[in-house]
Structures are given as structure tokens and as C-alpha cells.
Amino acid sequence: MNNEQLIALDQQHVWHPYASMDNPPPAYPVVGAHGVRLHLADGRQLIDGMASWWCAIHGYNHPYINAAMQAQMNDMSHVMFGGITHEPAVRLAQRLVAMTPDGLEKVFFSDSGSVAVEVAIKMALQYWHAKGQANKNRMLTVRNGYHGDTFGAMAVCDPVNGMHSLFASVLPQHYFCDAPPLGFERPLADTDLDELEQQLKDNHGNIAGLILEPIVQGAGGMRFYSPAWLKAAAILCKKYDVLLIADEIATGFGRSGALFACNYADVQPDILCLGKAITGGTMSFAATLTSRQVATTISRGEASCFMHGPTFMGNPLACAVANASLDLLEKSDWKAQVKGLEQGLKVHLAKAAQASYVEDVRVLGAIGVLQVKEPVDLGRIQKMLVDEGVWVRPFGKLVYVMPPYIMSPQDLEFLCQGMLKALAAYFEESP
Numbered sequence: 208m209n210n211e212q213l214i215a216l217d218q219q220h221v222w223h224p225y226a227s228m229d230n231p232p233p234a235y236p237v238v239g240a241h242g243v244r245l246h247l248a249d250g251r252q253l254i255d256g257m258a259s260w261w262c263a264i265h266g267y268n269h270p271y272i273n274a275a276m277q278a279q280m281n282d283m284s285h286v287m288f289g290g291i292t293h294e295p296a297v298r299l300a301q302r303l304v305a306m307t308p309d310g311l312e313k314v315f316f317s318d319s320g321s322v323a324v325e326v327a328i329k330m331a332l333q334y335w336h337a338k339g340q341a342n343k344n345r346m347l348t349v350r351n352g353y354h355g356d357t358f359g360a361m362a363v364c365d366p367v368n369g370m371h372s373l374f375a376s377v378l379p380q381h382y383f384c385d386a387p388p389l390g391f392e393r394p395l396a397d398t399d400l401d402e403l404e405q406q407l408k409d410n411h412g413n414i415a416g417l418i419l420e421p422i423v424q425g426a427g428g429m430r431f432y433s434p435a436w437l438k439a440a441a442i443l444c445k446k447y448d449v450l451l452i453a454d455e456i457a458t459g460f461g462r463s464g465a466l467f468a469c470n471y472a473d474v475q476p477d478i479l480c481l482g483k484a485i486t487g488g489t490m491s492f493a494a495t496l497t498s499r500q501v502a503t504t505i506s507r508g509e510a511s512c513f514m515h516g517p518t519f520m521g522n523p524l525a526c527a528v529a530n531a532s533l534d535l536l537e538k539s540d541w542k543a544q545v546k547g548l549e550q551g552l553k554v555h556l557a558k559a560a561q562a563s564y565v566e567d568v569r570v571l572g573a574i575g576v577l578q579v580k581e582p583v584d585l586g587r588i589q590k591m592l593v594d595e596g597v598w599v600r601p602f603g604k605l606v607y608v609m610p611p612y613i614m615s616p617q618d619l620e621f622l623c624q625g626m627l628k629a630l631a632a633y634f635e636e637s638p
């Protein structure tokens with residue numbers, strides 16, 4: 208198949224994320240990915256600023272991860288998890304328990320982030336049901352959140368910009384309050400949690416859990432907020448007898464500069480969702496962790512068990528790869544890598560701060576965000592970015608990068624410059 212045929216057949220048959228099938232824009236055929244570079248079929252190489260949506264923290268095609276995958280394939284790629292166990296899963300669970308905030312002891316494996324969120328919500332509902340408080344069956348969440356695309360997860364995404372308003376009439380209705388005020392270092396004001404507390408005061412009899420993305424709101428706005436706010440929210444959850452569910456699918460494993468974003472506030476959630484970087488970007492995999500108390504309560508409830516069991520639960524290949532990714536993370540100085548990226552991003556992106564089309568520049572850990580004043584036309588800017596030799600995929604007004612941790616200062620500079628050049632060209636050409 209030559210490149211043109213591939214693109215044409217792709218447009219004819221293959222649906223892409225949030226894509227139209229009516230005259231879809233051409234996708235870029237990729238034939239390989241090594242380190243921080245994507246190799247296009249037409250011979251060009253792009254510096255990758257997306258890490259395939261937060262995932263490829265060690266870069267692509269890592270020989271250590273590949274070796275672990277091959278070794279596991281020689282034993283077994285998959286085996287059902289009902290009534291069967293294996294060392295890759297047990298080791299991974301043990302390590303996740305050890306590295307995540309205190310109190311999380313029980314691990315439920317699943318195949319994607321959205322499912323990990325569904326599992327978390329179901330755990331919270333089953334917990335209160337088992338305690339004889341079945342009325343506590345709604346979630347409380349903050350606006351600008353993003354928790355996935357399945358129905359349960361959609362229902363706790365931002366109701367307006369969460370890409371799901373179309374489905375509002377069929378989604379379960381939850382409680383929302385305003386997003387935490389912007390700014391990682393913003394001092395907490397007296398009134399910052401008033402709305403949250405009012406919701407809890409009024410509705411805690413119906414609220415099973417507060418679900419949120421700690422410190423970094425990702426796909427719902429790329430917003431950073433303060434550890435002080437998170438800490439105060441966690442205290443309110445205890446006060447009003449509501450579970451705290453931390454969705455660290457995007458932030459987990461160092462991305463925000465802390466191993467888990469909850470660590471910034473020294474918060475111990477009752478339920479924690481992990482995904483994305485858990486396998487270093489190699490396979491689809493996720494986990495939901497909870498405390499002994501929640502797990503035991505669920506298990507002593509009417510059902511005597513947790514009512515969930517995906518077919519590919521605990522997939523050995525994914526567990527082996529996740530263990531290899533954790534080995535790399537532990538052996539690396541990820542904290543220094545992320546700090547280095549943070550400093551580089553601050554320096555390079557600051558150059559755009561004064562541009563007429565830029566509304567805000569913000570950086571936390573290995574996450575750099577340029578918020579522009581007008582939503583960008585993706586098809587047009589994507590080509591300009593690729594022509595600059597970088598892979599960045601803007602979303603609305605957000606032009607952002609979250610590079611692999613291993614990116615060199617030179618490649619980071621090239622990435623940021625390419626992004627700024629493409630943006631400058633894009634806005635100068637705008638009518």
C-alpha cells in the first residue's frame with residue numbers, strides 16, 4: 208500500500224478520535240517511533256510533544272520495555288483473571304500500593320482509563336449501598352473536569368465543554384460546582400471552597416463521592432490549581448462523609464512534578480484511578496485502587512463481591528510492560544527530568560507571552576500550555592506544526608505539550624520553537 212492509498216482507505220473506513228467521517232481530514236501515516244521522534248511514512252521525522260496523550264513517558268520503542276514484553280509473550284500473552292492469578296499482576300499490584308498515597312491497598316485492573324473511572328464510581332456506589340445508605344448514589348465534581356468517554360465517566364465531565372452535552376438527557380445527573388481557581392501557587396482565599404461546601408452541606412445525603420483530577424485538570428481545560436485547595440477539599444469530604452476519588456490517569460507517574468499530584472497536598476484519596484502512563488505508553492491498561500475499609504465494606508454488602516470483571520482484566524502482557532515501565536521510572540531520575548522540562552518550557556514558552564494572540568502561558572512539571580484567544584482550526588494549524596517538524600495537537604484554544612521525560616534540552620527547544628513559529632504563522636495569516 209503506498210502512502211496515498213493508505214490515507215485514502217483510512218479516510219474511507221477508519222474512524223479517528225473525535226473525528227468526522229464526512230470528508231475527514233487526512234491523518235499522517237506513521238511507520239515508526241523511536242525515543243522522542245515519530246517517523247512519518249514520507250520520510251520526515253517529528254519531535255513529539257504529546258507523548259501520545261501523556262503516555263510515552265520514557266519515549267518510544269524503549270529496548271527495556273520491548274524486552275519485557277517479548278519475555279512475557281514467551282510465557283503467555285493473556286489468560287483469564289477469574290480464578291487464575293500470575294506474578295506480573297501480583298507484583299504490579301504490590302508496587303502500585305507501595306508507591307501511591309498511604310491507605311490504598313486493593314487494586315482493580317482494567318483496560319482503559321474510562322473503565323478505571325467507571326470502576327471507581329461503581330465502587331463508591333456499592334460502598335454506600337453496603338453501608339445501608341443507598342441514597343448516597345450521586346457524584347459531586349468540579350467544572351472543567353475530564354474523566355473519559357464512557358457513559359458513567361461522561362456524566363462527571365464538564366457539562367458544557369466536556370464534549371458530551373449532546374448526551375445530557377440520558378446521563379445520570381450529578382452535582383457540579385465551579386472549578387478550583389486557576390494557579391498552582393495561588394494562595395487560598397476564604398471563599399474559594401464555599402460553593403463546594405454548600406453543595407456538600409445541602410446534598411451529602413445523596414453524594415457518594417467527590418471525583419476530581421488533583422492539581423491538573425487535563426482535557427477539560429489544561430488548568431492547574433493549588434495544593435491548598437485540594438487539601439481543603441479533602442478535609443470537607445471527611446467532614447461530610449463523602450469518598451474522595453482522585454483521577455490521576457493523566458497526572459500519575461510524575462507528570463506534574465510529583466509522583467502523584469495528590470502528593471503535593473499530602474492527600475490520601477479513598478479511591479485512585481491510574482492509566483495512561485502506567486505502561487509507559489506501550490499498551491492500554493489501567494487500575495483503580497482503594498482502601499481496605501472501602502473494599503471490605505463492599506465485600507460484606509448484599510452482593511458479597513465487587514460487581515465488575517473485564518474480559519482482559521489483569522492482562523499479563525500489560526502487567527509485565529507496566530512493571531518494566533515502573534523499573535525505568537525507579538531507575539531514572541524522573542524528578543530531575545521533569546524539573547528540567549519545566550524550566551525549559553517556562554523559558555521557551557515565555558517568549559510567546561506578549562504575542563497579541565496569546566491569552567495565557569502556564570507550565571507545571573512536564574506540562575506546557577499556551578492558551579490562545581481564538582480557537583484554532585485544527586486542520587490548518589496541524590499542517591503548519593508538522594511542517595515545522597513537531598507533533599503537537601491543539602484543542603480549541605489550548606496549544607499544549609507534555610513531552611516524554613527523556614527529551615533533551617535541544618529537542619525541547621526545537622519543539623517549543625516549532626510550536627511558536629507555527630502559531631505566529633497561523634495568526635498572521637488569519638483574516
Ligand SMILES: *Cc1c(COP(=O)(O)O)cnc(C)c1O
Nearest residue numbers: 319320321353354355425456457
Ligand atoms: C484520558 C483520561 C481519562 C480516560 O482514559 P482513556 O484511557 O482515554 O479511557 C480519564 N481521566 C483522565 C483525567 C484522563 O486524562
